[in-house]
Amino acid sequence: MVGSKAIYMKKYFLFSLLSACVLSVQAQKQDKPNPVGPSKIQSYSFTLAAGGGSFTTALGYQHLWQVGKKKKLGLGIGARFTSAFGSNQYFTTAPAKLTSGKTGPGVLFAEDIEQNIDSVLFNRHQINALNLSLHLHYRFAPKWGAGFNIDALGFSFGGEQRGQYLGNNGIGAATTGKPTGFNVLLISDNDKGSLNSELFVDYALSKKWRAKLGYQYLFMEYTTRTEVQTTPDGQKNDRFRNKASGISLGLTYNF
Numbered sequence: 001m002v003g004s005k006a007i008y009m010k011k012y013f014l015f016s017l018l019s020a021c022v023l024s025v026q027a028q029k030q031d032k033p034n035p036v037g038p039s040k041i042q043s044y045s046f047t048l049a050a051g052g053g054s055f056t057t058a059l060g061y062q063h064l065w066q067v068g069k070k071k072k073l074g075l076g077i078g079a080r081f082t083s084a085f086g087s088n089q090y091f092t093t094a095p096a097k098l099t100s101g102k103t104g105p106g107v108l109f110a111e112d113i114e115q116n117i118d119s120v121l122f123n124r125h126q127i128n129a130l131n132l133s134l135h136l137h138y139r140f141a142p143k144w145g146a147g148f149n150i151d152a153l154g155f156s157f158g159g160e161q162r163g164q165y166l167g168n169n170g171i172g173a174a175t176t177g178k179p180t181g182f183n184v185l186l187i188s189d190n191d192k193g194s195l196n197s198e199l200f201v202d203y204a205l206s207k208k209w210r211a212k213l214g215y216q217y218l219f220m221e222y223t224t225r226t227e228v229q230t231t232p233d234g235q236k237n238d239r240f241r242n243k244a245s246g247i248s249l250g251l252t253y254n255f
Contacts, residue, residue: 036069038066039071040063040065041063045062046060047198052244054086057083072139073139074136076134077135078135082194083129084125084244085124086125087125089242091220092117093241100112100113107190120166121163121164123161127222143204145204145210147200150195151197158179179223181223194221197216197217212251214249215246217244217245218246219241224239
């Protein structure tokens with residue numbers, strides 16, 4: 001099951017990258033006559049999401065620069081605060097050097113090393129993450145658009161949680177963990193900390209308000225108090241990750 005989750009995440013990464021390319025190409029195509037959009041858009045967003053045993057709320061700020069002849073493609077940066085919580089979820093070995101034996105771009109296509117992947121079952125989890133984010137949005141009709149966003153860099157905080165370490169060898173032990181403090185987007189399992197991403201379509205309710213429906217993919221990570229895991233070749237580990245996907249609903253206010 002761990003292997004299938006990793007493969008699913010890799011497919012999602014490739015799908016997101018392909019979606020971004022498609023949106024960029026579409027921005028260059030000839031369209032039916034449409035009003036030229038603004039040169040930049042600033043907005044706040046509020047998003048709720050559920051799936052994979054976790055529930056999240058997110059507050060964000062986005063600044064998009066509109067490019068292209070008709071200003072349909074928006075590229076920008078922002079900041080997002082995500083709070084995620086749930087109960088009885090497994091967090092599995094996080095570092096890429098353990099999960100696949102690779103740390104470069106090849107990690108996207110590498111198979112999981114099952115004997116290196118242990119888990120911690122937390123009775124409950126609650127992680128707060130504040131991250132800088134990257135944004136892409138394309139307006140394909142007067143009121144309709146589609147976009148993608150992903151956290152890039154930030155930090156996480158939250159209370160210490162009790163859990164049960166479960167090794168591949170069948171040995172378990174009680175442990176505790178706190179959210180990994182530093183978050184950074186790299187490639188696949190090279191990522192560190194808790195990072196949120198979203199692929200969505202949105203609709204203009206008015207000149208200021210837009211409603212959106214999307215697919216959220218969330219990395220959450222805990223660091224245990226001690227290095228509870230020892231791999232068969234003697235490597236130590238204290239970082240464990242949960243990957244949750246779900247449906248997201250939200251509102252965006254342009255100002």
